[in-house]
Amino acid sequence: MASIKDVAAEAGVSVATVSRVLNDHPSVSPEARTRVLAAVEALGYRPNAVARSLRTDQTHTLGLVISDVMNPYFTELARAVEEEARALGYSVIFGNADERRDLQDHHVRTLLDRRIDGLLVSPTDGGSPLMLDAVRSGTPMVFVDRWIAGMDVPVVRADGRQAVRDLVAHLHGLGHRRLAIIAGPAATTTGRERVDAFREALRAYDLELPDDHIGQGDFQAESGRRATERFLDLPEPPEVVFAADNLMALGVLDAVRARGLRIPEDIGLAAFDDIPWFVHTDPPITAVAQPTRELGRAAVRALVDRIEGRTPKSVTLPARLVVRRSCGETAPERSTS
Amino acid sequence: MASIKDVAAEAGVSVATVSRVLNDHPSVSPEARTRVLAAVEALGYRPNAVARSLRTDQTHTLGLVISDVMNPYFTELARAVEEEARALGYSVIFGNADERRDLQDHHVRTLLDRRIDGLLVSPTDGGSPLMLDAVRSGTPMVFVDRWIAGMDVPVVRADGRQAVRDLVAHLHGLGHRRLAIIAGPAATTTGRERVDAFREALRAYDLELPDDHIGQGDFQAESGRRATERFLDLPEPPEVVFAADNLMALGVLDAVRARGLRIPEDIGLAAFDDIPWFVHTDPPITAVAQPTRELGRAAVRALVDRIEGRTPKSVTLPARLVVRRSCGETAPERSTS
DNA sequence: CCTCCTCGTGGAATCGATTACACGAGGGAT
DNA sequence: ATCCCTCGTGTAATCGATTCCACGAGGAGG
Numbered sequence: 001m002a003s004i005k006d007v008a009a010e011a012g013v014s015v016a017t018v019s020r021v022l023n024d025h026p027s028v029s030p031e032a033r034t035r036v037l038a039a040v041e042a043l044g045y046r047p048n049a050v051a052r053s054l055r056t057d058q059t060h061t062l063g064l065v066i067s068d069v070m071n072p073y074f075t076e077l078a079r080a081v082e083e084e085a086r087a088l089g090y091s092v093i094f095g096n097a098d099e100r101r102d103l104q105d106h107h108v109r110t111l112l113d114r115r116i117d118g119l120l121v122s123p124t125d126g127g128s129p130l131m132l133d134a135v136r137s138g139t140p141m142v143f144v145d146r147w148i149a150g151m152d153v154p155v156v157r158a159d160g161r162q163a164v165r166d167l168v169a170h171l172h173g174l175g176h177r178r179l180a181i182i183a184g185p186a187a188t189t190t191g192r193e194r195v196d197a198f199r200e201a202l203r204a205y206d207l208e209l210p211d212d213h214i215g216q217g218d219f220q221a222e223s224g225r226r227a228t229e230r231f232l233d234l235p236e237p238p239e240v241v242f243a244a245d246n247l248m249a250l251g252v253l254d255a256v257r258a259r260g261l262r263i264p265e266d267i268g269l270a271a272f273d274d275i276p277w278f279v280h281t282d283p284p285i286t287a288v289a290q291p292t293r294e295l296g297r298a299a300v301r302a303l304v305d306r307i308e309g310r311t312p313k314s315v316t317l318p319a320r321l322v323v324r325r326s327c328g329e330t331a332p333e334r335s336t337s
Numbered sequence: 338m339a340s341i342k343d344v345a346a347e348a349g350v351s352v353a354t355v356s357r358v359l360n361d362h363p364s365v366s367p368e369a370r371t372r373v374l375a376a377v378e379a380l381g382y383r384p385n386a387v388a389r390s391l392r393t394d395q396t397h398t399l400g401l402v403i404s405d406v407m408n409p410y411f412t413e414l415a416r417a418v419e420e421e422a423r424a425l426g427y428s429v430i431f432g433n434a435d436e437r438r439d440l441q442d443h444h445v446r447t448l449l450d451r452r453i454d455g456l457l458v459s460p461t462d463g464g465s466p467l468m469l470d471a472v473r474s475g476t477p478m479v480f481v482d483r484w485i486a487g488m489d490v491p492v493v494r495a496d497g498r499q500a501v502r503d504l505v506a507h508l509h510g511l512g513h514r515r516l517a518i519i520a521g522p523a524a525t526t527t528g529r530e531r532v533d534a535f536r537e538a539l540r541a542y543d544l545e546l547p548d549d550h551i552g553q554g555d556f557q558a559e560s561g562r563r564a565t566e567r568f569l570d571l572p573e574p575p576e577v578v579f580a581a582d583n584l585m586a587l588g589v590l591d592a593v594r595a596r597g598l599r600i601p602e603d604i605g606l607a608a609f610d611d612i613p614w615f616v617h618t619d620p621p622i623t624a625v626a627q628p629t630r631e632l633g634r635a636a637v638r639a640l641v642d643r644i645e646g647r648t649p650k651s652v653t654l655p656a657r658l659v660v661r662r663s664c665g666e667t668a669p670e671r672s673t674s
Numbered sequence: 675c676c677t678c679c680t681c682g683t684g685g686a687a688t689c690g691a692t693t694a695c696a697c698g699a700g701g702g703a704t
Numbered sequence: 705a706t707c708c709c710t711c712g713t714g715t716a717a718t719c720g721a722t723t724c725c726a727c728g729a730g731g732a733g734g
Contacts, residue, residue, distance in 0.1 A: 001474065003691085004692095013713080015690090015691080015692095015714090016693075016716095017712085017714080020693095020713090026711095027713085028712070046446070046449065046450055048391075048450070048452060048689090048690055048691065049447075049450040050690080050691090051692090052691050053719095054387050054388050054690080055693085056692065070413065072407075078406065086443075093428070093430050094430075094431055110386075113384065133381065250617060253617045254616075257617075276587065277614045279591075280590045280614075280618045280619065282617065282620070340719090340721085341721060342720080350683080351685075353686095354682085356721070356722060356723080357682095362723095364681060364682055366681085366683085384720085384721070388719070388720030389720075389721050391690065391691085391720080391721075392688075392689050392720080392722045393689085393721085678731105678733085679732085680730090680732100681728105681729090682728095682729090684725105685726085686726105689722090690719105691719090692719090694715105695717100696716105697713085697715100698711105698714105699710105699711090699713105700709105700711090702707105702708090703706100703708085704705100704706085704708105
């Protein structure tokens, strides 16, 4: 692979001149420029990004450590992040933590070793020492979706509070009173917040959220299935289950199906996170939709602001309720017929 | 950030010795080793991967350029690739081509600039000059899922021929005779192969595949929707539609639903690629399942073989049919009752 | 006691870029 | 004609690692 020296030799100039042409530095004569350009063309030369990074101490690369790529919500987030980063001249290296702290640390470490310019993280848990170190050592960092309390890092996330209130209003309007939730891991902010928002919304209708109506999930389908089975074993099962993410909602579908029950007739279902497939399930699922692409874009902008010396700001965008049929028929055309 | 010099100073040895300890070279005295290790610990030193790569000319990084991340099939493939790569000591940088040639080239170029050790590609089209160059210049490369004819590059893919024969047998057994397919882009191998396999399987039953029963899709949901509408507008619409990937199957669902028709009563549906959600759609969808994780793993192994000087081999794994309800009830428990 | 080999170590070259500094040529002002 | 400034260019240092080579100490063998 041709190096800058080869180009310099071919063009009959020094490497300095070649470098200047490539970084379009003003003081290069027109003829030198054309000769260099011709040599570049002739040799098919492409600058070695590794060498460049070593010298300039910037890689023009962002790291994104995500909790679970197989979760469509995070997939979409990842895609939005890459798009915006590309628009701003950065590449993205993804790391999939699979909701595991060791994997998360593994990725953060390799990304740091590669001297990425900045790090985007949706932390799996309450924050490892490694992450602490990273921030202290000055690596630009932004949290997206989830965050870690007590760390001075900008956060880009959605606020589902109002949407959850809307959901509870919707459920109440349909006559449901015994509502249950399948929570995410308590170590994650989203795991806790969604339960809090739900409880708070219930309180407005003087409804309780007893402990046996809170399932402990881990944002994976299997945990949704297990929690649902426990709900169904209750002497008085809930009328509606609210899954705190889309994968656990999938688990609810599994469990209900396995018992030969039907949604929404036997039990209702709603989910946090809206994904394209929810339109095509049996029945279509009512969900709280996050502005996923906007979140990804905003997160990148905040991180790049930080990298390029501007002061980044935290961003919170509202989520919204999308009503479908999984909690019961919302508006029968005519009640008498 | 501490460099190897700082460590050397702290330990009172030369940088050469530090490097030797870090790469556990045999000839280092025990005391020197412990002093260096202590210094590394004290300073929180981590080797700079950029500098190391420049010197050794290897990045221990694989590039993966994928046609469309939002397609669950590719998401799973990407995940499998990353897992296997990690197990073998490599990182992976992903590029999402979004079925666009310019984006594909963009990613290939940046990956090459970063001097990745090898490239895994599921090509979007018939092969750009850039890809040709990459191979000629000696970059280790392996095609996964799709490939480009005439290029001397190992291919790791699934063979759906038998599974498609099984599908046609299944459909024929259910009494269906007018079968249609929504094809992928003719520029992709998978786009063509699946149609060929389908046509061949039909021939075994003396069935035709007329032109107006071949929809031109592009592996995206919207194209599935449009093709379905054309099918439904036919004087004699097909009895079953076979979508050549999972996203176009989603489009079929949309279109059918929009007309107020039902699956499988009014029209049947089958898809290439099986994904978790197909179990939960209304109705569950019959699909040809690829051994996605195995494909990802095999692809990485082939690439790493090539990188490390062994001769890689192409791999073809069989796909298999998963029958669900979207083409009609397969085995009524008892026909009389 | 001398020679030779092994072992541990350090100095310095190297990878491929960027960039500070020096230098010579040419032009404008005095 | 002299001085000075600007412009274009080249030389060389630098980034942080790896690794070849040289060297000195110490042990083994003659």
